[in-house]
Amino acid sequence: MTEWKKICLLTDIPVLGSRCVARAQGLDVAVFRNDQDGVFALLDRCPHKGGPLSQGMVFGTSVACPLHNWTIDLAGGCAKAPDEGCTPRFAVKVQAGEVFLDAAELATHATDLTRPAAGPRSPALSGLSPAPLGEG
Numbered sequence: 001m002t003e004w005k006k007i008c009l010l011t012d013i014p015v016l017g018s019r020c021v022a023r024a025q026g027l028d029v030a031v032f033r034n035d036q037d038g039v040f041a042l043l044d045r046c047p048h049k050g051g052p053l054s055q056g057m058v059f060g061t062s063v064a065c066p067l068h069n070w071t072i073d074l075a076g077g078c079a080k081a082p083d084e085g086c087t088p089r090f091a092v093k094v095q096a097g098e099v100f101l102d103a104a105e106l107a108t109h110a111t112d113l114t115r116p117a118a119g120p121r122s123p124a125l126s127g128l129s130p131a132p133l134g135e136g
């Protein structure tokens with residue numbers, strides 16, 4: 001049986017916006033609200049290059065990633081064609097104006113995914129030695 005964890009009131013989530021739920025392990029979960037009071041929950045990580053979907057623009061049942069404008073379906077978590085890839089979604093329910101997430105999913109679902117680091121790749125991380133000064 002599903003144990004539901006109360007997250008917030010529906011009115012705590014801005015219309016056409018989102019709210020982040022921090023977890024003990026793993027990236028935050030982004031809880032979105034559209035203009036029909038539909039509520040959706042996705043890992044706050046774009047399937048393209050890890051952009052924070054919680055900072056994207058919600059429209060209809062989609063969110064536009066703030067980094068490169070991919071459109072992600074809020075119900076399924078997948079990018080709309082021609083783009084490809086999905087971000088994990090989370091079960092959510094709204095009851096009497098309160099928003100709940102599945103407690104077990106929050107604790108265990110997609111805790112292994114991280115946000116890619118931006119910027120140039122560090123030689124230490126790539127296994128390459130930096131070129132000595134004065135060469136090249």
Ligand code: FES
Binds near residue numbers: 046049050051068
């Ligand atoms: S990281 Fe989201 S579209 Fe590129």
